[in-house]
Amino acid sequence: MRLSPPQPYNNDSYAELQIFDAFRSVEMSDAICFNSLHLVSHREKKMSEIDFVLVCSKGIFVFEVKGGRVFQKNGKWYSRSNQKSHSIENPFNQARSALFSLVDSLKLEKILSPHVPIGYGVLLPNTVSSGTSVEYDASMLGSKTALKGFSSWLENFIQFWVNKVKAPTTLSSEEITKIANYLRPNSLVSDKLLSSFEHLNALQQQVITAFEYGKRVICDGAAGTGKTLLVEVIAKECVSVDKKLLVLCESKWLKGRLKTRLNRTNVVVATIDSLQVDSRRAFISQYDVVIVDEAQDLYRLDKINLLEQYINGGLEKGKWIFFQDLANQSGFFLSPETEAIEKIKKSSDVSLSLDTAYRYSRTTLNFISGLLGKDKLPTKKVNGPEVELFSADDGDAERKNIETIIYKVLSLGYKHSDITLLSINPFIESVVSQLPKSIRTSVIQVDDFNVRTFPLGGISFSQLEHFKGLENKVVILIDFSKKCLDNTPKAYVAMTRASERLIIAWTSDEQPTDINVSQTTEDSVLDETFETSLVPEWKEVLETTFLEEECETFIAQNLSPPICGYELIVDEMVVSDAELAWPKANLCIFIDDTERKDIEKFKSEGWRCYQTPLTDDELDEISKITSTL
Template sequence: MKVIPNVPYNNDSFAEQQVFEALKAVNTEYNCVAFHSVMLPNHAYKRIGEADFVIVSRYGVFVLEVKGGKVSQKDGKWVTKTINGVFEISDPFKQGNSALHGLHEKITAYVDLEQERLPLGYGVIFPDVLWDRDGAEWESEIVCDSRYMHQFEHWLTSFFEYWHKRPANSKFLSDNDVSNIIDYLRPDFDFIQPLFAHVENVNNLSVKLTEEQYHYVDMAMDNKRIICSGGAGTGKTFLAAELCRRFIAQGKTVLLACHSSWLRHYLTTLIPSEKLIITTISGLSVTMRREDIDCFDILVVDEGQDVLNIKDLEHLNGVLKDGFNNGQWYFFHDINNQSNILTEFDSNAMTWLKDQNNPAIFKLNINCRNTSNILLKIQSSLACDLGKPALIEGPEVTEFFGDRDILSKELSRLLEELKQSELDKGSITILSAFRKRKSLLSLLEADEVKGIIELDDYKVKTYPFTDITFAEIANFKGLENDVIILLDLVDPLYLTKNDTNSLHYVGMSRAKAKLYCFWDNSDLI
C-alpha cells in the first residue's frame, strides 16, 4: 500500500513506525492510500486533533489510532507503560471515533462525491500487547493487537469487511471518489517534504556504526592484524575511529595514518584526542620528531588503497613496534573504483601485506552513509558494490543533462533555490572534476557564487562547515556531506570499458541524503 509520506514522521513513536511498515507491506488490488499523522482542525472535542493513520480505499475512509506499550484502563482512565515511564492517554476508541467525524465533515464539505453517503470506520491498534477484553464500546473486529501485527493484511481485510457490512457503508466508493478524496487530503496534509526535513530524517535515523560494524570492532579487538575492505559508505572510517578510541583508553600509543592531508584534518574533527597521532605518510617523520616518538604500539590505516605501494608500506613498517609481521595493525581500504585517484595502486603491495603473519580478512557489507535511492543510483550507473542499504529511502537523485550552457542555467536556478530554503548551507558541497576556475561554477555570475567557500586542506579543519563549500572530487575522497552537487562529469551511460569511473564513484558516494548530478554531454553533441 502506498503510504504518505514515504517515510514515517519522526515523532518518537515506535508503535506508529511498526504500523507504518505493516501498511507499506500490504498488497492491494485497488486504489488504496494511507496517510500518516493527519491534522484535523474540525476535531469533535479538540481545537486541533490528529489521526495517527487515515486510509482511503474503495471501502471508504478509515481512521486508525495506535497505542504502544503496555496499555491498561481503570475507572475510565487509560494508561500506557513504556520504557520511558507511565503516561495517561486518551480513550483510543473515543479518539478514533471523534477523529473520524471531524474528517467526515471536512471531506463532505469540500469534495464533490458521486456516492451519496461516505462509508466510514475506525479502528485501534495495540502493537505491543494482546487485547482479549470485550467491551460495550468496541467490537473485536476493529481491534488489532500484537498477534495480528504478524498477519496485518489479513486483519485489515477483515476490518474493511466488518465496516462494509453496515447499512450506511454498503456501497463501495468509485475510483473517482477515492482519487478525489486522496487529492483533497494530499495538498492539505502532505505538502512536499522539504529537503531540510529529508536531511534531518537521514541524520536522525543513520547510525555511525551499524550492529555489524560493532561486531567487527569486538572481533578486531581479539585480532592483532586485520585487513578490512568495504565500499564507500560502509563505515570503514568510523570503525577505524572506534578502534583508535578503544586502544587510546588502554594507554596504547596509536598512529592513525592516511595519504590525504584533507582526510587527516577531517579525521581530527572526528577524533579530537591529544593522545592520538593522526598524520599523512609524507608528514610522518616530522610528526614523530615533534611528538618525540620512536615507534607506535598500534597502527591504523584509513583509505589504505592510497598507500598500497611498497615505499609507503616500508615506511609504516619501520615505525610500528615489531613491524607488520609481528606488530599490531588494522588496515582499512576500498579498491572498488577509486584506485589511482591520488596514487597508483600496486597489487604486489597488497600481496605483501596479506603475507604478513596471516592477518584476519574482514569485509563490510552494510552501507550506513547513503540513502537507498542514492545507493541504487550508484550501483546501477557504475555496476559496483557499496553494500546493502541501512538507511531510509530518501529523496530521488536529481539529474541534469546537456551542454555547459544549459547546465549552468540549471545550476544557477538550483543554487538560488537551495539558498532560499531552510537547509543548513554548510550541509551542501559542490564537487567537480576540475578546479573552481575551470568548473561549471565559473560560468555563473559573481553574485551567484558569492559565499561559496573553496576548500583546501586547511579549511577542512572547519568541518562541519557553515557555508556552501566547493572541492575537487579527488581531494574530497574519504569525506562526506548531506547534499552533494556533482559537476563536470559525463553521463555514466556514455562511459566505455576503457574509461575510468573512479571520479563518478567517489563523487556520487559522498552524498548522505541528496545527490544532484550535472552530466556534461558537450562532447557528445
C-alpha cells in the same frame, strides 16, 4: 548497547534473531545484553539456558523468547507455526525460575546488592496479542506490536520492576563490568563505557571485538558503510592514552578532519607523505598501534615498507587495522601493487567486511550500479529522491543550470552549509568560478585547514581528490563529463559523497547519450516534498508488519494497503499464512524464514508469491501489479 556475542549464535530460532536485532537497536549507555547464557546451577534443572540477560545501570533483567503465534487455552500455553499447534512451557515460569537461579549465583559471589532491581519478561515477536491474565502484568509481555517500538517498551518494562523496589540502587560501570565478566568471562575486556558502541551494527562490533582481542585486521567496506566512523571509535575508545597511536591516510583534507576529531596527546594523524615529519615532531620513532583509513590508496611497496618501519613489531607482530575499499576505490590515485596487497594479507590475522551502506538510499545505489556496473549493497535508507541529471547546450546554459539547482535546493529548506559543489577541476578552472557574484560570494573553497570544521559556513567547493572520506547532505557534481566516467573509482567516489541528494550537472554537450537527463523545468524532482499522508489501513499495517522498509516503498508509490498476517483458508481450514497479501490481486509476500511448503500452498491456489529479501525487480513487479487495485 553492546551484545555478547556481537553476532547471534547460529540456531534455528528466527524469533531469537528478531529479538537480537531489537536489542541491538536500543540506545542505552552502560549496558550489555547476553544471548543464550548457560546456567550450570539452576533451581529446578540440572542445566538451563537463558535466551537474553540484560545488565544495565538500572538492574538485571531476564527474557524468555517464544516464536510462533503463542496463546493460552485452559491454563496451558501453546505455540502455533507451520499450521500446527504444540504445547510449550509457561514462558513466565521459565523466565522467573531462570532469573532467581541467576540471582542466586550472583549473590553467592557477593557481586549483587539486594537493592538492585531485578526482573523478568517474555518476548513474543510473532504474536500480535496473547490476551491479559492475572498471572502477569502487561508490562512484562513484549508482543509483535511492542517490538515496533522496542526501546520505549523496554524503558517501561525496566521502570515497572524498578518501581517494585523501595529504595532502588543503580549499578556503576565497574559493577556492570564485574557482573558481565562473571556471567561470560572476557565479555568486557575493559571498563570503558559501553555507550561508545551502542550505535554500531553487528559487523561493525565484530571489527571492534577482533581489534580488542589483539587481532591484526583488514576491514573491507564500500563507501558509506562506516569505515571512518570505526577509525574514530577505535582511536577514542579502544586505545589507552599510554599507547602511541598513528592514524594514517592518503588525503591531506581527511588528515585535517581526523586531526580535529582525534585531538589527543597520544595520537598522531598523518599522511604517508607527512609521516616522517609528523613523527619526528612528536618525538616518536615507532607506534604501538596503527590505524589506516582508505588503505587501498597506500598499496605500493615503497609506501608499505616505509609504514612498517614505524610499527612496533612490524607488520607481522605489530598491532594494526587497515580499512579499505579495494573493490570500488583502488586506482583512484595510482593502481595498487599486488605485492603490497599480498604483504598485508599475509601479515593479517583476520579479514572482515562491512556490507550495509548508511549514507545513501537504494535509489542512489541503483543509479550508481546502473551507470558504473557496481554491485548493489543492502542499505538502511530504502527511500530517497531520484538522482537529478541536468544537461546543457552551451556554457551559459551550464552556468544557468547550477544557479537554478542551488536556488531550488535552498528553497527545499537546506542550508548553505548542507551543499557541496564537487569538481574534478581546481576552483579557477571550474565553471563555479564563472557563476554570478551573488552566488560566488556564498561559496567557500575547502582546504586542509578549514576542513577541520566541515561543514563550512557557506556552500563548499572541493576538488574530488580531496573529498575522499568526507560527505555532505547535498552534493552537486559540476564540470562532469564522459571523461569522468573513464576513471570508475573517481566516478564512484564522486557519486557516493551525498547523504541525501545527488545532483549531476553535465558539461555542455558532454552527457552520455544513454542516460535519461532531466531538464530544468518546473516539475523537476527537486520540487517534490516526498511526504505521504497515510491512510488508517497503512498505519495499521506499519504497526504490525516486520517488512516496514518495503511498506515505506509501497506507500511512496501510493499503492493500496495489503492485509498483514493474511491466512489462506481452504475447505474452511487455515492451511498457510503470509506476512503481506493483496487478495484482489492474488499476490502475497512471505518473510525470509517461511518454509517452502507453506509458500507452495498459496501457489497451488493461483497466488503470485514473493519472499524477502526482495530484489529491485521484484519490488517493481509488485508495484505494477498492485497499482491497478
